[in-house]
Structures are given as C-alpha cells and as structure tokens.
Amino acid sequence: MAPDIATLRTLPAPAPGQDGEKPNILYIMADQLAAPQLKMYNPESQIKTPHLDRLAASSVQFDSAYCPSPLCAPSRMSMISGLLPMKIGAFDNASQINSEIPTYAHYLRSKGYHTALAGKMHFVGDQLHGYEQRLTSDIYPGDFGWAVNWDEPDTRLEWYHNASSILQAGPCGRSNQLDYDEEVMYRSVQYIWDHVRQGPEKRPFALTVSLTHPHDPYTITKEYWNRYEDVHIALPRVRMPKEELDTHSKRLMKVCDLWGQDFSDAQIRRARRAYYGSVSYVDDCVGKLLETLEAAGLGEDTIVIFSGDHGDMLGERGLWFKMSYFESSVRVPLLVNYPKWFPPHRVSQNVSTLDLVPTICDLVGTKPAPYLPMDGLSLMPHLQGREGEGNDGNDAVYAEYTGEGTVRPLMMIKRGPWKYVTCPADEPQLFNLANDPDELDNLARLSKVAPQSAAEEAAKAVLAKFEAEAEARWDFDAITAQVLQSQRSRRLVWDALREGSFTSWDFDPVDDGRAKYIRSTIPLDALERAPRAVPFGGQPWLRVESSQLDPQLRRRRRRRRRRMMMMMMMTVRMTRERWTDRILT
Structure with missing residues (x-):
C-alpha cells in the first residue's frame, strides 16, 4: 500500500545524482x-491495462499532468527542451526547433549517459537533437x-485527419x-541486451521508446480487438449539437472533415x-520492456518514466483526435517509477x-x-x-497552440481546479473542474x-485574474506575426524543394546486418569470451577468460585455432595458385 504524504515527509529525502x-x-x-480514459485515473474505465496498472502501483503517479500543446510535434519539442512552444518556434507539426536549444538528451550526455531514441519524435530538420543514437x-x-x-x-488540408478513421x-x-511499433520494440529490447553485453564498465543508458499507438487510424489486430468482445463499449459522456459548440471546436470539426458527418452509435x-x-x-509493449529490464538484471537500477504527447477526444462533444484544451485532449498520463528513491504515492497538483527536463537534470545531478x-x-x-516547496504552492501550468483549427494563438492556463482558455478569435472559456468535470458550464460568460x-x-x-495574467504573459499580435512569417517562409522553402530532384530530410538509421550476425566477421574465440547477457551467479553478465577454462578445454581451443589458421593459409595458397594459372593462360 502506498504511503500517504504525511508519512513521506518524515522519510529522509534521497539525494539523486x-x-x-x-x-x-x-x-x-x-x-x-488520453489520461481520463485509463483505469489508473478512472476506475470506471473499460480499457484493460494490467501492466500499466502494476507499474502505477509502484510509481509516483501524477493525477493532473498536462501537455504543453495538444499536438504531436509542438508537445514533443517542448517536452524535450522544457520550453513552451512559442519560445522555441514549435508552431505546428512542420516546425523545426533550433539545434542550439539544449534537450534532456544533451544534459544526459554531458553527465556520461548514452542517449538513444527508438520511435517517433516528429523532428523536422535536425533528426538527433542530442540523442547519440536513433x-x-x-x-x-x-x-x-x-x-x-x-x-x-x-481551406481544408487534404492530408489531415478525416472521417475515414x-x-x-x-x-x-x-x-x-x-x-x-514492432520494429521500435525489437530495437529497444535489443538495445537493452546490447547494453548488458558491454559488461560492468558500460555507461548508463537513457533510452526513449516512443510508440505511435494508440494514435488513429482506429484499427488494431484481432488479437486486441477480441479482448473487448464481451465489453459493451460506452458511448461518449458529453454529446451536443454542432451548433452549440464553441467556435474553435466548430473549426476543428471542419478541419477534420467531421462537420457533415453524423456517426451512428455502432x-x-x-x-x-x-x-x-x-x-x-x-500496455503489452510496456510489459515487455519491463520484463526485459528484469531479465537483464536492470530492474532495480533503472528509472522508468511513462507519459504521452497529448490525448484523444474519442467522440466527446462530437470531437475526435486532439487539438483542443478539453481534458481528454490535453491531459496525459505521467508515472515516475524508482522505488529505491521514491516511495509510491499519488500527486494531485497540476x-x-x-x-x-529539469526533473531529469535533478535525477542525474546537473542543472539546466x-x-x-x-x-x-x-x-x-x-x-x-x-509538495508546495520551491513554487509557493503555485501549481499553474501553461499550454500554447497555433496548429490546425486555429486562426490566432490559442492559449491555456490551468491553476488548481480552474482552467482558462483564451484566443483573440474565439470566446474565452473558464471551467471549474472540481464542480464541472465535463466542462459544460463556461464561467467566462460572467x-x-x-x-x-x-x-x-x-x-x-x-x-479577471486570468484575463490580466494572459494579457501580461502573451502578446497575441506579436505572436500572430511571428507565426505567419514562419508559415510563409516554410511554404516558400517547401515549394522550392519539391522542384527538380527531391532530397528527403527523414532519418535513415544505419543498420548493417552483415556486421552483426555473420560469424566470419567475428572470431569464434572472441564470441566465446564475450560478455553473455544471461544472469549468472547473481550477475547480469559473464566474461569467460581463457585462464578460467578447464585445461583440456584450453587444449581443444588451441588445436581448433591451429586448424583454423592452417585452413586460412591453405585458402590463401589455393587462391594465389588459381590466379597464377589464369594469368599464365
């Protein structure tokens, strides 16, 4: 059972890093x-996530975690840098952030970590941003x-989300x-085992595994579809006529080609x-990664963080996908698991x-x-x-969005139970989630x-306080001009790059299988003496030195090496003779 906060305050604080x-x-x-759809946050959830539930039970679980932008790339760029989207130019899914901006991968590498990324990160331009390996x-x-x-x-973008999903x-x-995602998982598991094979002198690793599921299109194999065969899938809690939606939601309906659609309950x-x-x-992928850590003997020496980039509306208010500040779109799961330092408990603050980024820096003993x-x-x-130390109990979080469905910057402030959304092109919104969890009573009408x-x-x-804070924090006209300039410049460059020969910016990992598996590339004796990624005698690795071998086995190895050398010499001699014959004829 997780200790309560009062008990935690009496425990000696660990000094990570x-x-x-x-x-x-x-x-x-x-x-x-979407965090509100998960059983760890919603006991009534129908989604089956046994591995995540077990992970949450031994983790510090954040019940009110938000993304900095309800769109893939801006959210991820802010997450890896610790900076809000407008500060780094992360305006939409085709924005690139400057390579001079440090990310958590840079901070970790500076502390001796090997940083690796498997999976989606939606980088534009620079495809590493501090990761040593993709x-x-x-x-x-x-x-x-x-x-x-x-x-x-x-103008609706033809390549964007649409009703077909x-x-x-x-x-x-x-x-x-x-x-x-199957490749992401294979590479990630292989990376963990390769790390173990390096032996006790290896550098610590920081591996980011970024899955593309459960992103739409809404389809999955029968193995997972059939897990819900006997479940009467619940319909959205909030359903309302399109005409009653706020102006931003109406634009989203049109951008995603949903305005003229009336989906049946089925x-x-x-x-x-x-x-x-x-x-x-x-959930199964999470389970496989955790099982791999345990099998490799790394379970007690690895901090596990689980989160997401944004949520999905899943039909709430008639909306699908993300791009809004309603809870199902903007609230994300967040778990930090390392019981050695942090006893499991729940955190309610935003x-x-x-x-x-600043958290990871603290964990490894450095500062941004x-x-x-x-x-x-x-x-x-x-x-x-x-809780409450260092920020005077202020749990305000901020989010910024200038992606699809907007015509001016759309901003959010969440403080305590209050959520405030503002945009020069739309009516403001204010919700008290303590009394109105479905966000139906817009108190901005007051x-x-x-x-x-x-x-x-x-x-x-x-x-009134939120309005004053937003006015002081954001210069909407200046941000609008900045976004427009970026959009126009990128469109000009993109149109030019498509003329003539096109060179892709997409990342292509170097993966030469010939150097990994074919035994002729590695002496057999070296393979025998290499660290074995198998738990042995309480150690997750085993290096077999010649001096440790049975004398008879050493003699057999010497004889085998002599035979191999003789075969190589014979092969070289026969090759020379064949070439000599060809030259003479």
Missing part, C-alpha cells in the same frame, strides 16, 4: 493516449510539408503503425473499441511534461543552462513528497452578466 549513483533511464511515450526511422515526415496556412483559414474503424490483419463504438485495443497493445530559463519546474518535491450567487461572484474574480 549526488552520491555517484547513475541509474539507467527508460522513458516510454505513447501517442495520443534506433529507427521516424514515422512522420521530417520536412515542412505539413505547415499550417493561416493565409487560407477556410471513424467510418473505417475496426480490426485489421496488419497496419503500417503496427509494423513501425460506428462510434467500433472506433472506441479499436482505440481500447490499441491501448492494450501499448504538473506538465515541460517539467521533465542558467542562460535559458526553464518554463518547466522540477518534479523532485513531488517525487519526494514535499464577464458579460451580473453574478447571481457568491460562487459566481468568486468565479468572476478568478476570471
């Missing part, structure tokens, strides 16, 4: 995984082709995303069932995946660059059960009407 200990770090990311290609393009166009706000939802024999259930199956697939102030805050007080109760009077005061 200060005593020379350098645990490995395994960071597992899922794509489009184990796979990406699944999304690394160029400017997906740039948003505010100059043509009513829902209309064609169901089981499949195989999919591109499954092929990709179609909605099929899409949600496929999504549930995809989440179960992710946090952000922006906080991971002082000349580049972090927008994120270290989670160390939360991990150690010292700016135009007189409060009718003490609660409304208090809400109006909260609204």
Whole structure:
C-alpha cells in the first residue's frame, strides 16, 4: 500500500545524482493516449491495462499532468527542451526547433549517459537533437510539408485527419503503425541486451521508446480487438449539437472533415473499441520492456518514466483526435517509477511534461543552462513528497497552440481546479473542474452578466485574474506575426524543394546486418569470451577468460585455432595458385 504524504515527509529525502549513483533511464511515450480514459485515473474505465496498472502501483503517479500543446510535434519539442512552444518556434507539426536549444538528451550526455531514441519524435530538420543514437526511422515526415496556412483559414488540408478513421474503424490483419511499433520494440529490447553485453564498465543508458499507438487510424489486430468482445463499449459522456459548440471546436470539426458527418452509435463504438485495443497493445509493449529490464538484471537500477504527447477526444462533444484544451485532449498520463528513491504515492497538483527536463537534470545531478530559463519546474518535491516547496504552492501550468483549427494563438492556463482558455478569435472559456468535470458550464460568460450567487461572484474574480495574467504573459499580435512569417517562409522553402530532384530530410538509421550476425566477421574465440547477457551467479553478465577454462578445454581451443589458421593459409595458397594459372593462360 502506498504511503500517504504525511508519512513521506518524515522519510529522509534521497539525494539523486549526488552520491555517484547513475541509474539507467527508460522513458516510454505513447501517442495520443488520453489520461481520463485509463483505469489508473478512472476506475470506471473499460480499457484493460494490467501492466500499466502494476507499474502505477509502484510509481509516483501524477493525477493532473498536462501537455504543453495538444499536438504531436509542438508537445514533443517542448517536452524535450522544457520550453513552451512559442519560445522555441514549435508552431505546428512542420516546425523545426533550433539545434542550439539544449534537450534532456544533451544534459544526459554531458553527465556520461548514452542517449538513444527508438520511435517517433516528429523532428523536422535536425533528426538527433542530442540523442547519440536513433534506433529507427521516424514515422512522420521530417520536412515542412505539413505547415499550417493561416493565409487560407477556410481551406481544408487534404492530408489531415478525416472521417475515414471513424467510418473505417475496426480490426485489421496488419497496419503500417503496427509494423513501425514492432520494429521500435525489437530495437529497444535489443538495445537493452546490447547494453548488458558491454559488461560492468558500460555507461548508463537513457533510452526513449516512443510508440505511435494508440494514435488513429482506429484499427488494431484481432488479437486486441477480441479482448473487448464481451465489453459493451460506452458511448461518449458529453454529446451536443454542432451548433452549440464553441467556435474553435466548430473549426476543428471542419478541419477534420467531421462537420457533415453524423456517426451512428455502432460506428462510434467500433472506433472506441479499436482505440481500447490499441491501448492494450501499448500496455503489452510496456510489459515487455519491463520484463526485459528484469531479465537483464536492470530492474532495480533503472528509472522508468511513462507519459504521452497529448490525448484523444474519442467522440466527446462530437470531437475526435486532439487539438483542443478539453481534458481528454490535453491531459496525459505521467508515472515516475524508482522505488529505491521514491516511495509510491499519488500527486494531485497540476504538473506538465515541460517539467521533465529539469526533473531529469535533478535525477542525474546537473542543472539546466542558467542562460535559458526553464518554463518547466522540477518534479523532485513531488517525487519526494514535499509538495508546495520551491513554487509557493503555485501549481499553474501553461499550454500554447497555433496548429490546425486555429486562426490566432490559442492559449491555456490551468491553476488548481480552474482552467482558462483564451484566443483573440474565439470566446474565452473558464471551467471549474472540481464542480464541472465535463466542462459544460463556461464561467467566462460572467464577464458579460451580473453574478447571481457568491460562487459566481468568486468565479468572476478568478476570471479577471486570468484575463490580466494572459494579457501580461502573451502578446497575441506579436505572436500572430511571428507565426505567419514562419508559415510563409516554410511554404516558400517547401515549394522550392519539391522542384527538380527531391532530397528527403527523414532519418535513415544505419543498420548493417552483415556486421552483426555473420560469424566470419567475428572470431569464434572472441564470441566465446564475450560478455553473455544471461544472469549468472547473481550477475547480469559473464566474461569467460581463457585462464578460467578447464585445461583440456584450453587444449581443444588451441588445436581448433591451429586448424583454423592452417585452413586460412591453405585458402590463401589455393587462391594465389588459381590466379597464377589464369594469368599464365
């Protein structure tokens, strides 16, 4: 049973990274995984995630974690840098961040870690950003082709999300995303074993495993589809006429080609069932990675972090995919597992995946660059059960979005139970999630009407503070000009690059199988003496030296080496003779 916060405060606080200990770090990311849909956050959830549930039970579990932008690339770029999207130019899925911006991979490498990435990260341009090694290609393009166009706000992008994901939802024999994630998993497991084979002098590793599931299209193999055969899939909690949606949601409906669609209950259930199956697939991947750590003898020496880039609306309010600040789109799972330092407990305060960079720095005993102030805050007080220290109890998180469905910057502030959303092109929104978890009562209306109760009077005061804070924090006109300039420049470059010969920016990992498996490339004797990635005598590795071998076995090895040398010499002599004969004839 997890200790309560009062108990944690009496425990001696560990000093990560200060005593020379350098645990490995395994960071597992899922794509489009909605926290409110998971059993660890919602006991009524129908999704089966036994591995994640077990991981959560031994982890520090964050119940109110948010992404810094409800879109893949901006969220990920902010997550790896600890900086909000507007500060680094992460405007949409075709934005590139400057290579001079440090990421957690840079900070970890500077502390002696081997940093590796397997899977999706949606980099544009620079395909490493501090990772020493990428184990796979990406699944999304690394160029400017997906740039948003505010100059043509009513033009729908043909390549973007559309209704086919829902209309064609169901089981499949195989999919591109499954092929990709299977390679991600194979490479990740192989990486862990290769790390063990290096022996006791190896560097600690920091491996990021980024899966593309459960991202749409909503399809999964029958193995996972059938896990929900006897489950009566629940319909969305909030369903409302399109005409009653806020203006941003209406634009999203049109951008995603959903405005003219009326999905049947059966179609909605099929899409949600496929999504549930995809989440179960992710859960099995998590289980396999954890099992590999244990089998390799690394389970107690590896910090495991699990999170996601954003959520999925799954039909709530008629919306699908992400791109909004409603809970199912913007709230993400976040677990930090290392019981050796952090007893399992739950954290209710708001946090952000922006906080991971300063947290990882604290874990390995370093600090982010002082000349580049972090927008994120270290989670160390939360991990150690010292909530409220270092930030005066202020649990505000911020998010910024200028991607598909916007015509001006759309910003969010979440503080305590209050969520405030503002955009010059849309009506503001204010929700008190403590009283209104489904976000149905927009208290921003109080700016135009007189409060009718003490609660409304208090809400109006909260609204005024948020409005003042947003005005002080964001210069919407300046940001709009910056975004437009970036969009136009990228479109110009992209149009030019497609003329004539096209050179892809996508990452192509070097993988020469001839140097890995064929025995003629490695002396057999070296293979015999190499570290074996098999637990032996309590050690996760075993190096067999010649001096440790039985004398008779040593003699056999010497005879075998002599035979091999004789065969090589005979081969060389025969080859010379053949070439001599050819020359003479």
